[in-house]
Amino acid sequence: MNNCHGYTRILEAILALILLSAPFLLFKPISPHNAEKLREIIMDTLVKADVKGDLTRYVYDEKWNELENLIISLLPSSIKLSITVTDAFNNVLYTVNLGLPNDGNIVVVSYILMFRGAIRIVTVKASW
Amino acid sequence: MSQLKHHGRRGQIIILFAILYVGLILNLLHILPSFIEEHESPFSHVKIINLMVKRITDASLAWASNGGNFSQYLNWCLDNLSKYYPVIVTVLDYSVTIKEQLRQATVTYLISYLPFNLQYRLQCTSKFQVSTIASLTSSSPSPSFKSKLFEIKLLSDELYPLDSNSFSALFFDGYKWHLTYVKVTFSNTSYLIALTVPLNATLIKLLIGDWRGITISILFKT
Numbered sequence: 349m350n351n352c353h354g355y356t357r358i359l360e361a362i363l364a365l366i367l368l369s370a371p372f373l374l375f376k377p378i379s380p381h382n383a384e385k386l387r388e389i390i391m392d393t394l395v396k397a398d399v400k401g402d403l404t405r406y407v408y409d410e411k412w413n414e415l416e417n418l419i420i421s422l423l424p425s426s427i428k429l430s431i432t433v434t435d436a437f438n439n440v441l442y443t444v445n446l447g448l449p450n451d452g453n454i455v456v457v458s459y460i461l462m463f464r465g466a467i468r469i470v471t472v473k474a475s476w
Numbered sequence: 477m478s479q480l481k482h483h484g485r486r487g488q489i490i491i492l493f494a495i496l497y498v499g500l501i502l503n504l505l506h507i508l509p510s511f512i513e514e515h516e517s518p519f520s521h522v523k524i525i526n527l528m529v530k531r532i533t534d535a536s537l538a539w540a541s542n543g544g545n546f547s548q549y550l551n552w553c554l555d556n557l558s559k560y561y562p563v564i565v566t567v568l569d570y571s572v573t574i575k576e577q578l579r580q581a582t583v584t585y586l587i588s589y590l591p592f593n594l595q596y597r598l599q600c601t602s603k604f605q606v607s608t609i610a611s612l613t614s615s616s617p618s619p620s621f622k623s624k625l626f627e628i629k630l631l632s633d634e635l636y637p638l639d640s641n642s643f644s645a646l647f648f649d650g651y652k653w654h655l656t657y658v659k660v661t662f663s664n665t666s667y668l669i670a671l672t673v674p675l676n677a678t679l680i681k682l683l684i685g686d687w688r689g690i691t692i693s694i695l696f697k698t
Contacts, residue, residue, distance in 0.1 A: 357487015365494040388520040462553040463535045
């Protein structure tokens, strides 16, 4: 009977451990390391998109569908993102949300272009 | 009874250790990522900065090829880049060539990227060159016109889609310049530009631009 109480305490301890650990195991937040990995993926994607000038041409020719398809084609489908193109006065020229939640941990990468005397800022926001 | 109490205390001690264990894990979750972050690779950051700086060089050459001031535009771009990115870019040296069939700029930059405390040199070259291979004149089906065919080759510092170049032509009839239609076809490694001008046209100006806006105009006597 006494042994049984001892085991109950041990079980209580294990249950307490599970209860306290569960939120961290189930809702794994985007750690700074994961965020940096995602930031690197977005940066590499923007570099690939503009290495032959495609991104620049689509932005200045306002070919927004082509721009969207180009970026999507270079990213893994598991990444949720939004793309926004603004001018120097922060006027939004184009924006699209591709499943990016409004809250949570989001990585932001900007790519600045300055052709033809006009500034264009391509901002990609992404989350896993 | 006392044995029961003893077992109860042992359970409480285990609960205490369990809480301490969870606390330790929580601390590790906070400490480890920041430790890893200190060892992040700046490689992707450097690649994107280098490409933006290369595009600034392209844009400045395009500005200069259209009659603008290269260094003024370059400095305007670099000032703006620093507003949006934690980077300081200084021009160490530059040379610009604006010749009839050649547009070229070579700039050496000193780049200081603040988040990684990085400082490095980067040399960027932007180039757009046109070489004329052949120029042929033939009679047109219309008696008051003549047909011209130019075969040209384009050279650039970058590979880019062939259809991204723009072509236009003007002819001079002794009084003023007129825009004329051009038909462009790509043959093997060169472009064939066909156009028709009136018999009284004395000069033809071909305007060729690449996707960056770097333009070259070539003058031909008819």
